[in-house]
Structure formats: C-alpha cells, structure tokens
Amino acid sequence: xxxxxxxxxxxxxxxxxxxxxxxxxxxxxxxxxxxxxxxxxxxxxxxxxxxxxxxxxxxxxxxxxxxxxxxxxxxxxxxxxxxxxxxxxxxxxxxxxxxxxxxxxxxxxxxxxxxxxxxxxxxxxxxxxxxxxxxxxxxxxxxxxxxxxxxxxxxxxxxxxxxxxxxxxxxxxxxxxxxxxxxxxxxxxxxxxxxxxxxxxxxxxxxxxxxxxxxxxxxxxxxxxxxxxxxxxxxxxxxxxxxxxxxxxxxxxxxxxxxxxxxxxxxxxxxxxxxxxxxxxxxxxxxxxxxxxxxxxxxxxxxxxxxxxxxxxxxxxxxxxxxxxxxxxxxxxxxxxxxxxxxxxxxxxxxxxxxxxxxxxxxxxxxxxxxxxxxxxxxxxxxxxxxxxxxxxxxxxxxxxxxxxxxxxxxxxxxxxxxxxxxxxxxxxxxxxxxxxxxxxxxxxxxxxxxxxxxxxxxxxxxxxxxxxx
Amino acid sequence: xxxxxxxxxxxxxxxxxxxxxxxxxxxxxxxxxxxxxxxxxxxxxxxxxxxxxxxxxxxxxxxxxxxxxxxxxxxxxxxxxxxxxxxxxxxxxxxxxxxxxxxxxxxxxxxxxxxxxxxxxxxxxxxxxxxxxxxxxxxxxxxxxxxxxxxxxxxxxxxxxxxxxxxxxxxxxxxxxxxxxxxxxxxxxxxxxxxxxxxxxxxxxxxxxxxxxxxxxxxxxxxxxxxxxxxxxxxxxxxxxxxxxxxxxxxxxxxxxxxxxxxxxxxxxxxxxxxxxxxxxxxxxxxxxxxxxxxxxxxxxxxxxxxxxxxxxxxxxxxxxxxxxxxxxxxxxxxxxxxxxxxxxxxxxxxxxxxxxxxxxxxxxxxxxxxxxxxxxxxxxxxxxxxxxxxxxxxxxxxxxxxxxxxxxxxxxxxxxxxxxxxxxxxxxxxxxxxxxxxxxxxxxxxxxxxxxxxxxxxxxxxxxxxxxx
Numbered sequence: 001x002x003x004x005x006x007x008x009x010x011x012x013x014x015x016x017x018x019x020x021x022x023x024x025x026x027x028x029x030x031x032x033x034x035x036x037x038x039x040x041x042x043x044x045x046x047x048x049x050x051x052x053x054x055x056x057x058x059x060x061x062x063x064x065x066x067x068x069x070x071x072x073x074x075x076x077x078x079x080x081x082x083x084x085x086x087x088x089x090x091x092x093x094x095x096x097x098x099x100x101x102x103x104x105x106x107x108x109x110x111x112x113x114x115x116x117x118x119x120x121x122x123x124x125x126x127x128x129x130x131x132x133x134x135x136x137x138x139x140x141x142x143x144x145x146x147x148x149x150x151x152x153x154x155x156x157x158x159x160x161x162x163x164x165x166x167x168x169x170x171x172x173x174x175x176x177x178x179x180x181x182x183x184x185x186x187x188x189x190x191x192x193x194x195x196x197x198x199x200x201x202x203x204x205x206x207x208x209x210x211x212x213x214x215x216x217x218x219x220x221x222x223x224x225x226x227x228x229x230x231x232x233x234x235x236x237x238x239x240x241x242x243x244x245x246x247x248x249x250x251x252x253x254x255x256x257x258x259x260x261x262x263x264x265x266x267x268x269x270x271x272x273x274x275x276x277x278x279x280x281x282x283x284x285x286x287x288x289x290x291x292x293x294x295x296x297x298x299x300x301x302x303x304x305x306x307x308x309x310x311x312x313x314x315x316x317x318x319x320x321x322x323x324x325x326x327x328x329x330x331x332x333x334x335x336x337x338x339x340x341x342x343x344x345x346x347x348x349x350x351x352x353x354x355x356x357x358x359x360x361x362x363x364x365x366x367x368x369x370x371x372x373x374x375x376x377x378x379x380x381x382x383x384x385x386x387x388x389x390x391x392x393x394x395x396x397x398x399x400x401x402x403x404x405x406x407x408x409x410x411x412x413x414x415x416x417x418x419x420x421x422x423x424x425x426x427x428x429x430x431x432x433x434x435x436x437x438x439x440x441x442x443x444x445x446x447x448x449x450x451x452x453x454x455x456x457x458x459x460x461x462x463x464x465x466x467x468x469x470x
Numbered sequence: 471x472x473x474x475x476x477x478x479x480x481x482x483x484x485x486x487x488x489x490x491x492x493x494x495x496x497x498x499x500x501x502x503x504x505x506x507x508x509x510x511x512x513x514x515x516x517x518x519x520x521x522x523x524x525x526x527x528x529x530x531x532x533x534x535x536x537x538x539x540x541x542x543x544x545x546x547x548x549x550x551x552x553x554x555x556x557x558x559x560x561x562x563x564x565x566x567x568x569x570x571x572x573x574x575x576x577x578x579x580x581x582x583x584x585x586x587x588x589x590x591x592x593x594x595x596x597x598x599x600x601x602x603x604x605x606x607x608x609x610x611x612x613x614x615x616x617x618x619x620x621x622x623x624x625x626x627x628x629x630x631x632x633x634x635x636x637x638x639x640x641x642x643x644x645x646x647x648x649x650x651x652x653x654x655x656x657x658x659x660x661x662x663x664x665x666x667x668x669x670x671x672x673x674x675x676x677x678x679x680x681x682x683x684x685x686x687x688x689x690x691x692x693x694x695x696x697x698x699x700x701x702x703x704x705x706x707x708x709x710x711x712x713x714x715x716x717x718x719x720x721x722x723x724x725x726x727x728x729x730x731x732x733x734x735x736x737x738x739x740x741x742x743x744x745x746x747x748x749x750x751x752x753x754x755x756x757x758x759x760x761x762x763x764x765x766x767x768x769x770x771x772x773x774x775x776x777x778x779x780x781x782x783x784x785x786x787x788x789x790x791x792x793x794x795x796x797x798x799x800x801x802x803x804x805x806x807x808x809x810x811x812x813x814x815x816x817x818x819x820x821x822x823x824x825x826x827x828x829x830x831x832x833x834x835x836x837x838x839x840x841x842x843x844x845x846x847x848x849x850x851x852x853x854x855x856x857x858x859x860x861x862x863x864x865x866x867x868x869x870x871x872x873x874x875x876x877x878x879x880x881x882x883x884x885x886x887x888x889x890x891x892x893x894x895x896x897x898x899x900x901x902x903x904x905x906x907x908x909x910x911x912x913x914x915x916x917x918x919x920x921x922x923x924x925x926x927x928x929x930x931x932x933x934x935x936x937x938x939x940x
Contacts, residue, residue: 002558003488003491003492003558004563006484006488006558006559006562007481007484007485007488009558010480010481010483010484010562010565011480011481011484012571013480013565013566013569014476014477014480014481014484014565015477015568017476017565017569017570018473018476018477018568020569020630021473021569032579033582035581036769037577037581037585037804037807037810038579038585039585040582040585040586041588044585044586044589045595046589046592046607047593048593048594048596048597048833048834048837048838049833049837049838050833050837050838051837051839051840052834052836052837052839052840055558055559055562055831055835056829057833057834058559058831058835059562059566060826062566062767066583066586066698066827067582068569068580068582069581069582069585070570070581070582070583070644071572071578071579071580071581073571073573073580074571081579081799082571084572084573084821085570088473088475088476088479090568091476091480091565091568091569091571092476092525092528094488094564094565094567094646095480095484095487095561095568096483096529096532097564098556098560098561098565098775099483099484099487099491099544099561100487100537100540101554101556101561101775102540102541102542102543102554103543103551103776103777107507107858109541109543109550110509110540110541111505111507111509111510111539111540111541112503112509112535112538112539112540112545113536113540114539115507115508115509115510115514115539116510116513116514116536118511119510119511119514119516120518121712122516123517126518127518137516147617147777147819148818148820148821148822149819149820150818150819150820151818151819153817154666158665158666161668169668169670169728170665170671171646171670171808172646172670173644173646173667173668173669173670174644174645174646175644175646176643176644176645178643187797187820188795188796188797188799188800188820189819191795192818192820193797193818195626195628195639195640195643195792195795196624196666196793196818197643197666197667198631198639198643198667198669199643199646199668200639200640200641200643201640201641201642219801223787237636238796241521243797243799244798244799256794273829279834282680294611296929297821299821305568305571305823306571306573306821307617307819307820307821307822307823318919322665323662323666325658325662325665326658327658327713327903327904328714328903328904329551329658329713329714329903329912330658331902332892333736334507337507339507339508340507348618348621348624348662348663348666349617349619349620349621349659349777350618350619350620350622350657350658350659350662350778351554351619351767351769351776352539352618352776352777353775353776353777357532357536360528361525361528363518363519364518364519364522365522365525365528366522367518367519367520367521367522367523368518368519368520368523369522369524370521370522392885408633421525422724431799432799433798433799434631434798434800448771450632462651462788463832
C-alpha cells in the first residue's frame, strides 16, 4: 500500500465532498441529471484496466463522469421519495468503518462491534420511547442493525413463521397454510418480503373507510375466519407512516388483536418512526407496547447514510430460533457460554460489517437535541409547503403529516399534466403516486440544506407547471 | 454543517487509519482483543448524549474504546475464516459513496449509479472468464451487487422457486412441495437461505466418497426420485470452494443434470471464485457454462471491503420476474420505456446505496494484474504454510487448496489441545472446524500485510501449542 497516496487522496476526497455539499446547498446543480439512458455506460471502458491507476485520476473521473449523472438525493429541491439521510458525522463514520475493515458476524469476531451495536440500539430505543423489553439491557429483547426495512421485515416474518408453525417451518417450510397480513397501503417491500419468505401474497386487510389505516375489527374477523378455514395466521405487518400518505395503522388495537390470537405483530415505522425522538410528536396509535418487532430506518430521517435500519424484537430467542444456526467453523467459547450476542443469528446474511459505528457517530455528533431539531425543522418546512398548497387556487392538499405533503391539481388530467411538466424540470424532484385511485404528487422534506427559501422556490416551480384551468 | 470540521476530521481519520494499518503490518497489536464479554458495554454510557459532541472527541473515543476491543481482520496473523478484503482504494470509495449519499434503487433515482454497476459487473464477468450471457452487454443476463453471498443465494432461490412453480409461487408460496438441493459441505448460509425462503431444510445430496464434492449421479437420482414422489425440485446450490476444505462441486456435470430437468443451478463461489482472475487457476470443474446464477464475494479475496458480493444471472427476466414489483410511487418514464435496469428488482431490499463505486475504485486502483498478484501471493504463502505443516512431526495436512490450509495434530485430543492453547494466544487467529468428523484447524491467507516472515511466525506459534506426543 502506498500510505502517503491514501492520506492525500482521502483529504482530497473530503475537500471535494465538502465543495459538493456547498454547491448542492447553493442549488448550483440540477436535482436530476440531463443524460438519457446509456450516457454513463457510453463513456466507461468496456473492460477493466490491466494496470493500476492513481487514486487522484479515479477521483477526477468520479467528478467528471459519475457526479454529473447522479440524482442528488441531498439537494434541497429533492422532495421525491422519503429522504436519504446523511451528515458529515455519518460520512466520517463510513470512512472509519471501512478503514478498520472488521467483520462482526459474531461477538468473537469483533467484540466491540457487537457491544457497540447493542448499546446504540438501546440508546435509540430509549430515545424513541420504545418499551424497555426492546432493549438488550432488559436481557430479553434487543435491537440489531439491518440494511433495510425489507431485511428487517424478512427477519421478523421468519420468526413469526417459526412461532406460528411451532418450529415445524424450520424443516418443512411454509407448507401453503401460513399467512401474513397487511393493508394495501403497506410499502411495496412488504409484499416482496412476504413473497420471498415463501408465503405468497399477503392477505390484504381493509382500511377504515375515509382513512388509509388498518381496520382492527376487520383484521380480527379475517384472522378468525382464516383460522376457522384451517389456515395459520402468522404475522401482521402494521405501518407507522405509509409511503403514500404517511398514514398510521392503529398499532395498540392491532396489537391487542394479535396478542389474543398469538399472532406476531411487526411494525414497519421506516419513515415516521424517527419522529418519536420528539416527545410532542408521539401519537398513541403508534405505540408498540404490544408489538413483537419494530423497525425504523435511521437512514431516512436521522441524518444517517443508507444502509441503517434498526430492528428491535421483544424476545430475542424467537428471532435467533428462526435465524440462528451454526457450523463447526463458527463454534467458539464465547458463543457456547451464552453470555454474548451473535448478530449473525439476528439477520439473513452470515457476514456483516461493523454496522454500529455510523449510528454512534451520528447520535453523538448531533446529540438527541440536534436530531430532534432536524425533524422539527423539516416539519416546519412541510407545514409551510402545505400552507402554500392550500392557498393556491387550482391545487388541493390530499395529505399532510410530519414531513410529507401530498397534493393534486383540480382534475386528474391537470395533475398528470403538472407531473409531466415537472418531470421536464431538472431543478426539482417530487414523486407522482396514486391515492384513492387518483394521481397525486408527493413531496417529502429531508435535505439538510432545505429552508424556507428553497421550499418557496420549489413551490413556485410546481405551480408554474399548472395548466390553465379548464 | 460545519464544513471545516468535516474536512479536518476526515483528514485526521485518514491519518489515524494509515497509522493503524502500519501498526497492524508491524504486528504491534494482538489479533484478538483482551477483554471479556461486557468490556466495551462497560465503558459506553447508558443513554445517548443530549447535546452534540466534536468529531475529534468521537475519533479519540473510537481509538480509545473501540479499536482495542476489535478482532483485527486485516492483521497479518489473522487466518481465521476466509479473509475480509480491504485496500486503501476500497476505503476511499466508501468515503466518496457515503459523501455523495445517493440511493440507487432504480435507474431513475441515480442513472450513473446503475450504469456504473452494470459496467463493473461486466468488467468482472469478463475478467473471471464467465460466459458472455452473464453480462449486461449480452442484453439477456447481467450482474448485480448484493451485500452477501446469502442475499445472492436468496435472490437466486426466489427466481428458481418462481420458475419451478410456473409463477404460482408469487401468489401461493412454496406450498410444501418445492425442494432445494446442496451437500452437507455447503456454507452455513445456504441452509439459512433455504429456510428463510420458506422451503424448510435443503435436501442433502451425497458427496463422492473420499472427496467433499457433490456426486452428480446421486443428484440426478435424487431429483428423479423426488419428482416421481410428487415433489418439485427447484434449485441446486453448488459450491466452488467450500468453507471447510475449499472443495469444488463439479459444476459442469451438475449443470448437465440440472439442465436436463429444468432445475435452477446456483453456484456459490463466494471465496474461490476470485481465483478465476488468474487464468492458470481456472479449473474445469468450476466452469459455470450451464449455471443459471453465479456469486462471488469481492469482499473476500479482491481487496474490496465488506459488503460486496456480485450475483450474475444468465436470464435477468427470471430474476426480475421473481423479485420485481412496483407501486404507483415507483413508476417512472425510464422504467416504462424498458430501456433501463432497475436494481431494486434484482434484490430483496427496495433501497440501496451506490454500490458499484467501491468495486470500480478497487478494479482501477489495482488493475487486474494487481488483483491477480494479490491472489498469487496469498497462494504462495499458503503453499509455504502447507509445506511447513507437512514437514512437522505430529501434524497432518488435511486439505490445501488456493489460500486455505487445513491441518490437524496426530490425534483428535491433541488437535483439541492445540486449539485450546492457541485460543489463549491473542497474537494469532486460526479457526477450529470439523472435517470428516475430526477436529481440524483452518488457516486462510488474505491479509495485505502477510508475508513469508509472518507465516513462519504464525506456524511457530501453532506448533508451540502442540502437546507432547502421547
């Protein structure tokens, strides 16, 4: 290794990144790049080089070839999808994590990586007001960092299938009778998880009319009917903060239905879960006291870079019973002692990087007060945007909760036209979606560089896309 | 953001890492840390701080609290497990990837992230001598970066179940009749993947006596018998480089058996796959011409930090048919045009970081010649270690292939005693395992800092742990 080359390239890269962030903050770059499909492929050589190249040349090419063709998720005018959180502390942690290069599959393969993860998951559980049984300190439950809400849900569903089958699932699979339940508002990923788990399609539970939230009575009826029909209800996936409208399934009432029937309740709070950092934003419907597992994407609204999802379980034995396994080459004294946590048994993959350092850096660099202020700031901006929509003739506010604002034009055709025109404007990104069968536009706040000025500018761009009233 | 604080903290972190690598190379640190369970937990506060802290203080704490309690996977005397690859180029890439902070779930959410991934997967397919149909350039197959060989296998198994069920799996799950096959030498993770996929336990196919490689005739017999019994064989997982002994399942003959029966063949070449970078190391038994999917962990033997596994498929439509799905908020013109690749449909999770930058940096910084030299160097060192074992009275060479050396003492009790004593020596790490029912020690080369001197020192430590002959 050329050590000097690394030190100077890393300092160089840090400078380029800081300059990049400044240019994003100043809106000097478009959100959406100009090139059609094939633009980047067209300039990359068809084969890998035979001989090594200088790190500086590779950095130059990154800024010449890659950066201009990215969608800039950190841009203040990026309001598409839910945000991809980031911060200097998170970036610094990725540098250190990569540099230390350890693999934390078991306690014995890097004790500090495991214990740091236990501790930061406990920190966050307390900061979010989660029940104590979700902490490692309780001796019963605990948190684990996954790469995504999908992987978290898959782990939870696996544990649920194991429980519902009385352990038979481990040897015999799903056998066609196990069922998982959610609403049609659950994230895209829930359906994929249930499919990949070998269950097929989830059973869709009706929402309460006029809302986008699961109907607990309908759930109870469906669970009982399915059980009477010889099926085996295994898990319900409730959402706190749906993608389309940030709706909240009534977790306590769903939990009571599940508890009475021994069905696993997994709560997908990928986006909205972070809001619970602020006590004034906690809502009774989101309280997971009766949940078996609960997941939040720190990489959405906690200034932490992707990937960083935290999955908490109330009973770690149920999770490791489903996902645990060993081989002779993984046996070690620490595991045999029963005194340690081996996170390989809390997730699908065997190997894993030291995942906790990033969350540790972010929580310490921002402090809980700092992260609360991030969320309050974004909510204030969303409130501003919502008020601008409401005041604008020709637009309607469809939903507004936390940092999400959903809007439409007067008619569906006009909404589609706004979307079409907006797509041609690379300076702003909102996401088209469909709510109650009607086209809408979603705008989610989250960029560290957004402020009142950028929100007003985004809104000026959107309203300028409105066609004349019919 | 305090931009100046980031620039200076990143330069500081790079300096600390370069110093850390130098101290690893000089063997100034033990491989295994001294603290018992709870050491790190004991010094971390029980709650997150309310107020933000300086990045420099966090870096100080990292080196004070975390680094001394890590197992150092990059240490030259670390021979446990398969290596966790790393290099300055890989670390630099993680810094840049984190700093750019984009989410590459679809082409439209960051075109360059997607196209760069297509290109580097093609680069690597060619460099490994994989069939052209595994490249994106073929228009039919292609590669995708996953976090682990487990996730790669899960994606492949999902596609296999979909194919074997004629698409019925998507709605109805595994239904208790679909089967997946491997040997008892397949990695730990394969069993977990098959379980999590809702199939239950894999069917274990016998190995050829005297080897640890799958018996293709036994496989054919088992597939036919299962089909005759009304079961539905869906996938075979063959291994190129098993964990215990680096055995190679005869992929071409297994492929012929699978092809004749329409069964999906997934090749798990997590460790040994990288060796195919060197033409002289390619072996006929590992050729995946008849495979449907093939996975290599660049994060094992390609100087690339974890996570970085590449999964190639021969028919991308089969993969995206199983894992693809959409929602109104994910629709976009580029996807609708059919001209782009959306990697969310090639994996379980919805979101994903820009995964390709790291592999691009590593391939360019080292060049293919540089990576070949890494592998040849490790193989030379493994050859040295194997020769030392063979010359040593009281020790036996159990297996030796590529960078892996497996050994035992004269009797099982003596091997267990060597293992016990070696566990008490924090300066060296080898892994105990069981081969053919007998305890062994595994040593896998891979540290960038290992050389003849470190190998001889490791061996001196191991042999010094031998008890007197009975």
